Amino acid sequence: MSKLLLVDDSEETCTLVRNILCQSSDISLDICQTAAEAIEHLSKNKYDLILLDISLPDGDGISLFGRIRSMIKFASVPVVFLTSIGDVTTKVTAFSLDADDFIVKPFNLLEFRARVEAKLRKQMSSKSNADEYVIGPFVFEIGTLRLFNTELGSYLDLTSREFKILHQLSRRPFWIFSREQIINAVWSDGVHVSERTIDTHICLIRKKLGAWSGMIESVLGEGYRFNPNFHRAEVVKSS
Template sequence: MATTRILVVDDEEDLCEILKFNLEIEGYDVDTAFSAEDALKLDISSYNLLLLDVMMGEISGFKLANMLRKNEKTAKMPIIFLTAKDTENDLLTGFNLGADDYISKPFSIRQVVARVKAVLRRTASKPLEQEPELLAYETLILDTKRIKASVNGEEVPLTKKEFEILKLLLENKGNVFSREEILSRIWKDEVYVLDRTIDVNITRLRKKIGIYGKNIVTRLGFGYCFEY
């Protein structure tokens, strides 16, 4: 039976060694990297689980996770975040990036080992992915189940159409949608809806989401996209 391989990425070298020692006692094959840059030099797709610190140097844990999710080979890599950042927004960002667990520092080694085992059990027979309940870009959070939007933890009051437009753009970051596409997806069979209606809703939406309004970009002659 193949040994389960775990990669620990944390800039605290002592913590890496402690985790490596204790996880190897449990029978896992463990490697360590002291930065995201070092981790990227390895074949990350060869590991069964990634223990990832959030607060590192130039490439944060969130940024590395986002990079891995965009790579076909590592898109479904199980990730446990290890971090001192435990605000609600940090948790939401982590889980929206597809984190399988989120362990706040300081923690006990026994707790980490138990949760590593739990994640490995879950991901060994992971069901088909459902639509995420949370969509996020940095501190802009969209809760698609409770139909709520927030920026920096503060709720943003959006109309139904504004919410649906933002949901469409966040689900497809970087993709350009023409006014016709937005009309067909958001207004569907409603009649007498003008292109200008899209512009008005986009303008209001930009104002409401504050600093992230600039991320909703107009591509002249084409339409709108959420740039990141």
């Protein structure tokens, strides 16, 4: 069964979405009407797809989307904006932040259902390999929080925290993560962590990556990003 989250304060929209999607026994739907309520649900549950309005009583959907993407478990979960704000600037902003779709109200119910089901099929297909993924010589084992180097034939001695940081960066290649985003994604709510701590962890991860340390790039004044196109050969050439 696919589990969806709808974040929208419109009773009419919530009723329409529930009626069109929950006709199928393969879909369950949670509904939140505020950003705060959504954050609470997201912290306690896993979802296969998130439907998000932009105008919320206690904030905006764009900011909430940023928080959703900063959570490791939702880094690759499709997020679809469902809103009455349909100007080009808003759409471009949403897609530049890596939104999966943008549906403007009012919408055709059959088309809406078809779009959601298409996203779910793609998500279900990718979930079959969700327990591990490969980037370059590295196999990320999510269940055990371990990183295997196929060229060396051994596991890297990463702590669980270091693995989570590297996993967060690698799931969105070339995306610049601020130190605050990394903290929010990797540390539990309420735990105070300084930005300097992130720099220290990144330094340790780079040391353990060895010849592949260049995969983690520093972006001056912004944070860090993961470059999957970095190859060990580049290090050899420069030595």
